[in-house]
Amino acid sequence: MKKNLFLIFFTLSFICNAQTKDKIDTTKLFKELTDQACSCIDSISTYNRPKDSITANIGSCIDDKVGAYQLGQKFANMDLSNPTGEKKEINVTLNLNKNSQEYKDIYYEMEKYLMDNCSVLKDKIAANNLVNNNSMSTNQKALDLYNLAIEETKKENYKGAIENYKKAVKIDPNFAFAYDNMGICYRRLEQYDLALESYEKSLKIDPNGLMPLQNIAVVYSYKKEYQKAVKTYEKIATIDPNNPEVFYGIGQLYALHLNDTEKGLDNMCKAYKLYVEQKSPYRTDAEKLIQMIYADMKKNGNEAKFNEILKANNLNSN
Structure with missing residues (x-):
């Protein structure tokens, strides 16, 4: 057998x-x-x-x-x-x-x-909840307000959540996760400049914080400041070189917004391979974008270049 x-x-x-x-x-x-x-x-x-x-x-x-x-x-x-x-x-x-x-x-x-x-x-x-020295507060009142804010976020009451996060960081100004989550709430309210301000405050506490950096890249994308988003992803790569989100983010920006499908495809292939290696379900999202890029390149007579980039990344068109 x-x-x-x-x-x-x-x-x-x-x-x-x-x-x-x-x-x-x-x-x-x-x-x-x-x-x-x-x-x-x-x-x-x-x-x-x-x-x-x-x-x-x-x-x-x-x-x-x-x-x-x-x-x-x-x-x-x-x-x-x-x-x-x-x-x-x-x-x-x-x-x-x-x-x-x-x-x-x-x-x-x-x-x-x-x-x-x-x-x-x-x-x-x-989820990006790796705890560093100042990620969480040791002050119980600040933690209680933080947990109240989390509950308001679950209810999609982002304004109420922000008020509780503000109270938490007033008690403990080094509460990085409170700034991170405050930024997410501002982003959902489409108050992008305030979101960036919150993430920057988190980075002052922890300059290598992946959560605020990834969210800064997303906010720059929403603001259509695509080159700034690319630079932010590149900074993440210096901290976490095997993070597939870096290549996915850069690939998406080049393919959909910066009119460079070849760079977009190359980065998306790298993201796809890392997702597969890490058994991440985001593999399916990368696959969909690769198929979208293929349709565009085929339409423009660049099918041979598409296959060349896949081959360079040890992938095949199947």
């Missing part, structure tokens, strides 16, 4: 009506399993944890459901009725090698579904 094949023997007892042919609804099974994966992802803690550790946990939540779905697919075309009520032995061969195309296809299908339908997934992979 090949190493990557597992022969699983199931002895199933069915008590069914003689005229009934039981069938498994694979569409329903897929949704049930991915909903379970979403619940698993929701339970993952992101506090003071590096991204690769969080994405590894997310991958495990999805991995746990792939085998179950494979099994359901195998049973879907079998007649599971058993009018005699006797024990019925069914032999099923599953390919559980994670590098097999069968396994990858199901994993990526589940991942795409979760990106579109599991809101907590993006929250988990976007």
Whole structure:
């Protein structure tokens, strides 16, 4: 028997009506399993944890459901009725090698579904809660106000949240996370200059803070100051060179706003490879942008250049 094949023997007892042919609804099974994966992802803690550790946990939540779905697919075309009520032995061969195309296809299908339908997934992979010396306050009153602000943010009461963050930093001026989250609230209210001001205050406390830097890049994009956004991502790269968000952000800016699809594609390929290596579900977003760039380059007769850039990044057009 090949190493990557597992022969699983199931002895199933069915008590069914003689005229009934039981069938498994694979569409329903897929949704049930991915909903379970979403619940698993929701339970993952992101506090003071590096991204690769969080994405590894997310991958495990999805991995746990792939085998179950494979099994359901195998049973879907079998007649599971058993009018005699006797024990019925069914032999099923599953390919559980994670590098097999069968396994990858199901994993990526589940991942795409979760990106579109599991809101907590993006929250988990976007979390940047690594704690440095001044990230959190040691003052209980400041922490209480911070937690009140978090609750207001969940209710989308961003103005109320900002007021509590302001009170928290008045008590503890070195409360970096309060400035970071205040900036996010200002950004959601489209008060971009105030958002930048909040992030800059956080950076004065922690000059290498990845959360404010990433958010500064996003705000510059909203303000259509694209070169400033690129420079901010480049600064992040000096701190965290294997951060795929750097290459994704730069690639998106060049492809969609700076009219340089070749630079956009090269950076997006680098982002895609890092997402795959880190098992990040953001791989699907990078894939979509690569497909968009391909359509544009093909339209302009640059398909050969597209393939050349992919080859340079050890990717193929499939």
